Amino acid sequence: MDLAYTKEEQEFRAEVRAFLKEKLPPDLSRKVLDGKHMTRDGMMRWHRILFEKGWIAPAWPKEYGGADWSIIQRHIYDEEAAEAGAPAVLPFGLVMCGPVIIKYGSDKQKAFFLPRILSGEHVWCQGYSEPGSGSDLASLKTKAERDGDKYRVNGQKTWTSAAKWADWIFCLVRTDPAAKKQEGISFLLIDMKTPGIRVRPIVTIDGGAEVNETFLDDVMVPVENRIGEENKGWTYAKYLLGNERTSxxxxxxxxxxxxxxxxxxxxxxxxxxxxxxxxxxxxxxxxxxxxxxxxxxxxxxxxxxxxxxxxxxxxxxxxxxxxxxxxxxxxxxxxxxxxxxxxxxxxxxxxxxxxxxxxxxxxxxxxxxxxxxxxxxxxxxxxxxxxxxxxxx
Amino acid sequence: MRSIAGGGLREEVLDFDYTEEQRLLAESVTRFVKDRYGFAARKKFMAEPQGFAAANWAQFAALGLLALPFPEAHGGIGGGAVETMIVMENFGRGLVLEPYLATVILCGGLISLAGSDAQRQTILPAIAEGKLMLAFAQGERHSRYALDHVETGAKKDGTGFVLNGHKNVVLHGGSAGKFIVTARTAGAARDAKGVSLFLVDREAKGVSVRDYPTVDGLRAAEVTLENVRLGADALLGPLDNALPLIEHAIDRAIAALCAEAVGIMETLNAMTLEYLKTRKQFGVAIGSFQVLQHRMVDMTIAAEQAKSMAILAALSADDPDPGARRRAISAAKVQIGQSGRLVGQEAIQLHGGIGMTDEYAAGHYFKRLSTIEKTFGDTDYHLERFPAFA
Missing domain, CATH: 1.20.140.10 (Butyryl-CoA Dehydrogenase, subunit A, domain 3)
Structure with a gap:
């Protein structure tokens, strides 16, 4: 048993440290260290710097543009970035939806979405919780009905962080109301510009507004924007939640x-x-x-x-x-x-x-x-x- | 229930019932809060320029609340700390914004305790009629909760004084027409002797006020005194020896805050209980989960202990033995701080996400409990002050 890192790991740490020293904009780290609110611009500025370095998606495989770091390397990076006051990178595309697309998405979805998540062209948000479905997530009611080659989506999501910034939202929706609750759910990718989507900020007790309510009224979503199979969304959702837990x-x-x-x-x-x-x-x-x-x-x-x-x-x-x-x-x-x-x-x-x-x-x-x-x-x-x-x- | 000379606790400990007058007072304040101080109404009051409603203040005057603790000889009603407790407990239920504590309890209390006949005669009736608000300018940048830490200086100037200094977080300083200022007339920053009280007009030359909201939605101000010239009649109470009077007035204010906190905790517990009974997850009310039942029970026990100690504080706020008074008040403040933290944090947790939102009331009660713990000494300060081995 040994708490020491290997020589390679120590060299990696030095490389991360040097990179942060050179590239982390002091105005951004100042804000983080002083506990101030981060703007979309500030966050995306740091996103692009990491993207250019090839470090924006530490856990993704190389073939999809990730850094393919080992778990130890990721841990070292997280430690150094936190200490230096690097802004958090929005996790919704990179940590949550991206890995789901990589594992379960179609080739077309991979080709379209993954590069745009990496570059920051698409900012994502998460459509999981609903007013009546918090701890009991599988009881969600937002429904998607087939209408030709589209789904007609109606319902409400809540606690949607970054919804006001987001270009896309990944949503859990009910496609089979008759099935057992975990078995009638599908996983949809929805363009936030689609007519029928409305975002309302929720002011929290600290005076900030980082979360939102997202209303979906007759939102038409192409069937090709469904991840994997219909009614198998709970499997993908659980995979995503597992990824959320490593940090x-x-x-x-x-x-x-x-x-x-x-x-x-x-x-x-x-x-x-x-x-x-x-x-x-x-x-x-x-x-x-x-x-x-x-x-x-x-x-x-x-x-x-x-x-x-x-x-x-x-x-x-x-x-x-x-x-x-x-x-x-x-x-x-x-x-x-x-x-x-x-x-x-x-x-x-x-x-x-x-x-x-x-x-x-x-x-x-x-x-x-x-x-x-x-x-x-x-x-x-x-x-x-x-x-x-x-x-x- | 009465706090009486000689120590209410010792002689009337088994009388926890309200007298007929106290019952009527409780009824009228309860009705006011219920009818006029809903959550939406409060939000509107908060948006008014002073951060509360002038109409409510006028209503307090009409109900006799602004005259409640003052002697009858000065237009008062002659109520004691128990009457104050009744008012403040109900104010807690509505998270009342008006400067009752600052004006009536603290400054009115200081004038009653320390004022000359002339000072009482002019100021107490003006408070009682709702014409004058005051604020106690006491805390400073490095004082934390120490009442003897006074750096603001008052230098002799002929028969009068010249004041210089800066006062931090003066509760309801923005709406005050007059300040009661602690200033040093002798000694160094933390000497008990050498602290004096002065009445300062807000409009006096050299007084500047920066008014702002506090994190609980109430108001406070920074008050700067720059060569403020005062006549001899501005001195309130004895020269150099005001500290015991300040301590007494603050102890009364702590008893009042304890009562406010009890009203808050009981309201928060009622809201949380209702939520546990109505919020359904996994097909059942979440209150059916034993883990949450026990948490709710712990919150109830915490509020009960707090209520008992708030009563002790009220019964002891005017105990003629300052040592006994201090012991009871510090004990109560410790209990209120601990119970308030538990009830406030757990109320948010048991509500889940909805408890985190500004448009739901629970978070506002939690925030006020958090600031009450920080007012006139936090839990650690009062643990230190409590004479466990005396």
Whole structure:
């Protein structure tokens, strides 16, 4: 047992580090490190830089334009990118829909969609959840009825991140209302410019609007935009959700946030407060455990094992740690976290900030991160998975 | 239920019933919040220039709420901390935005406790009639929650004073016609002695105010004092020795906040319970899952403990023994902070995504609980202040 990386892996890390140093635009990393909101332009600027380098799709095979990195290389990249403050790349095309197209899509779909996902010409969003179907996703009601060589789609999707930016949406729709709930679902790719699609932003409790409701009224979708077979969508959906889980621990981002928390605490002289120091120490110890657990899962993947239900452990611990980090930052600031300065998180704001410059994101981040134990399969659902799949209860 | 001289807790601990007057008060505030303070109405009030509704303030005056805690000799009704608790608990249910805490409880309280006859005679009736709002300009950049941390200086100037300094996050500072300012007349930043109180007109030369919303939808302001010249009559209470009075007024305000938090927690728990009974997933109400049942039970226990401690705080807010008062108030604030965090976070979690949205009420209750924990000392501050080994 050895925690050291191989020589090749260490060289790869040096290469990533040099690339980030040279190519990551300082204005973007500044925004990430300061907890400000990222614009579509900012995100896509970074997307294009990675695309030109050939690193935009680390997990895709070379033949489809991916980097075909090993799981260890991907982990090293994630760590370095998080620490450097690289903006998150939108996952909906690259991590979610792309791999589904690669595995289950037709040659025509591959030829059309994959290059456009890579280049950033198409921004994607996800049409899974519905108002009545959250944890119980398979109960979804959005229906697609055959009408010649098209489907007529009617229904409503919700929590659609990036819908206002997106060119395409991948949707789970019900094509056989008579079948058992998992067996009547199909997986459609829908052009967001199709008549009948309407997007309404959902303002969240932090004042941001990163999620939306997406309404579909008589939206006509060519049958050729269906992935795989009709009524087999649940298989593809589960494959997609499995991919979502490999980066679920968010160790890199949390390490970066821990550094920030410590900087804020020092500036506010909370590093001298015994009670507060203990809380930060406890959190850091939790994060160390999570990092090792994550590495163990990654090593398992490298050796061809899993990811099994341990992904659920990483989701639970990872999200709890993400929340705790923002909670302690909010706490460290004392009353200085009270002024609501939403505009200060947006681009182009150059008025005087109330209090220290690290104050404006503290409360919005604390409020916003409550979502992490809800999304991506709520922590209650993850515990059900562990109880059944691991413990056999 | 009464908080009485000699310590309500010790002598009347088994009397938790409201008197007839208290019952009537509770009824009228409950009705006001129910009829006038729906979630949609609140949103409209928030959008008004001051961040709340002038019409509500006038209604408070008409209901006698603005005169409630003041002595009858000064146009008041002579209510105590229990009456304040009744008002604030109901205000919590509606997430009331108006500056009742800042004007009536805190500043009205300071004038009652520290004011000269002349000061009481002019200011208390003006508050009671709804003509004057005040704000307590106390916190500073490096004070965190320490009441003795005062760097703002008041220098003798003939018979009067000149004030210089900056006050942070002054609750409802933007709508105040007058400020009560803590300033140092002797000693260094954290000396207990040397803190004095001054009444400062918002319009006085050298006073500048930057008003803003806070993360819970209420308002606060930054207040800068630059060579503000005051007459001798601006001094409120004893020179150099205002700290004990400030502590007393803040302890009353904490008791009031505890009551507000209880109203919030009970409302949030009722909303969450309703959601558990009506939200269906996997073909059943999610409240049928035992895991969620136990979580809801934990929230109920947390709110019950908080309610008990809020009552203790009200009964002790005017305890003549400052040590006993402090002990009860800090204990209550710790319990409120812990219960509030649990109830607020769990309410969001049990609601799922809908709890994260601005258009649903739960998140707003959660945010107010989060800021109450940060007001007048957070949980750690009061754990430290609680004399466990005294």
């Amino acid at each position: 679920i621990a968010q160790v890199g981002g949390s390490k970066r946030e821990l550094k920030k928390l410590k900087a804020v605490a020092r500036a506010e002289e909370m590093d001298r407060d015994r009670r507060f120091r203990d809380k930060v120490a406890q959190l850091e110890i939790d994060l160390m455990g999570l990092e090792l657990s994550n590495l163990r899962m990654i090593a398992g993947l490298r050796d061809g094992r899993g990811p099994g239900a341990e992904a659920s452990i990483l989701k639970i611990k990872g999200s709890e740690i993400q929340q705790r980090l923002t909670e302690l930052t909010f706490e460290a600031l004392g009353p200085l976290a009270l002024p609501f300065q939403r505009e200060a998180l947006e681009e182009g704001w150059n008025e005087e900030i109330i209090g220290p410059d690290y104050a404006p994101p503290a409360a919005p981040r604390y409020f916003n991160m409550r979502k992490t134990t809800i999304y991506g399969g709520s922590n209650e659902i993850q515990k059900n998975i562990l109880a059944k799949a691991v413990l056999g209860l």
